[in-house]
Amino acid sequence: QGLFFQSPPPAASASAGAGLGPMEQPLPPSPGERAAKAPRRGPSPPSAGRREIRTVGFLGISDYGLGQLKVLADRYQVMFATGKAKQPKHAEGLDAQLAAFCQERSIEFLGAVDANAEEFVQRAKATDLLVIGGYDKILHAPVINAPRHGVINTHLGFLPLNRGCCPTMWAQLHGLPQGFTTYRVNEFIDHGEILDRYDAGPQLGALRDTNREVYDHLAAKAVGRFANALDRLEQGEALLPCEGKEAYHRQGLPNDSWLSFHWSNKFLRRFSLSLDFHPYLPGKCTVASPSEGGSATLFLAIEGDAEGAADLPKSGDREGDVGEVLAVWQDAGGSYFLNVRTRQGAVRCRVCRGATPAAGQLLGSAGDVGVHPIAVDFAEDVLPLERYLVKAPAANPLPQRLAAGAGAGAAEGQKKRGEM
Secondary structure: OOOEOOOOOOOOOHHHHOOOOHHHOOOOOOHHHHHHHOOOOOOOOOOOOOOOOOEEEEEEOOHHHHHHHHHHHHHOEEEEEOOOOOOOHHHOOHHHHHHHHHHHOOOEEOOOOOOOOHHHHHHHHOOOEEEEEEOOOOOOHHHHHOOOOOEEEEEOOOOOOOEEOOHHHHHHHHOOOOEEEEEEOOOOOOOOOEEEEEEOOOOOOOOOOOHHHHHHHHHHHHHHOHHHHHHHHHOOOOOEOOOOOOEEEOOOOEHHHEOOOOOOHHHHHHHHHHHOOOOOOOOEEEEEEHHHOEEEEEEEEEEEEOOOHHHOOOOOOOHHHOOEEEEEEEOOOOOEEEEEEEOOEEEEEEEEEOOOOOOOOEEEOOOOOOOEOOOOOOOOOOOOOHHHEOOOOOOOOOHHHHOOOOOOOOOOOOOOOOOO
């Protein structure tokens, strides 16, 4: 969990770090950071030789990807930039910012592309380095191998412990450390030699921050440390192997985002925070709605234990009361809040979307839903990681890829991921 290459990162540029709030302020060193600064025992990894980088390509877009592109444009000739293959809600508006920046800096903007198409592979061959800034398709061997020094990507999770989709969300659910890994891409998903890894420490996420706040903090750090990582890549510093316990999360939301008021109050809060990523909504439940012929969906943010919850009797003889709305009120800003009965007392909820129920109405719980099911009566405070551990860990890339001038792809025919 410690940081690698612990030379102090440069301060973020004004464009990357302006207006940062308390979430983005420097955190005290984590145990992993302190361990990484300790003297090494034994010989250091051999240098791979200086890597000359003059031309780069940029693939995809994200909040931190746009900041990284600005760093690249100040250092190299950016031959082209692309958008995402698809347009998710959280990336709306970024394509327009990317197109405007490309026009300002005379960078060819290709829009949405298939990075595995032969035409794009030929473009990539004319570059020294390809940088993924938020692209949303899996790259195949031809494009991975095309640039002189391969492809690098920043993943907002520790690798290989937190591979796959939505790493900040899953880290929060599993109680894993939040951080990011900048690595050299190979044919395994989210797995490759590590150029930089950042540990945000235990303060970030957990039961305090929404997933959007976690993401924004890591995105700012990823931009602020990117120039330093590129310096080390050019200087030929040997990349570190991606090894250790591996877990992989495929696409999909936990329990398809359905809440169960039979869960512990702490897990309800953790679940809600992990899904709270504007413009997406946090957890949902059902509420009886005669006007709609049955039930309607209600989106709620769980804000913590309800006032006086400790004095409420725990569910036992009153199982049927779990999910009952105990109180309803509106704050000065116009938001509606509920106190809802749970297995452990009650929680305070903010209504995010849907008709506000009345006191006495029952909110429905759901379990075992979707591709990441959670039992309706799940009793723990943190989601166990065991279900997501990779049984056959991804092989490390071929050793010769560390040599200066070597391509970044592994041999043709390698599997794209370890077996689950």
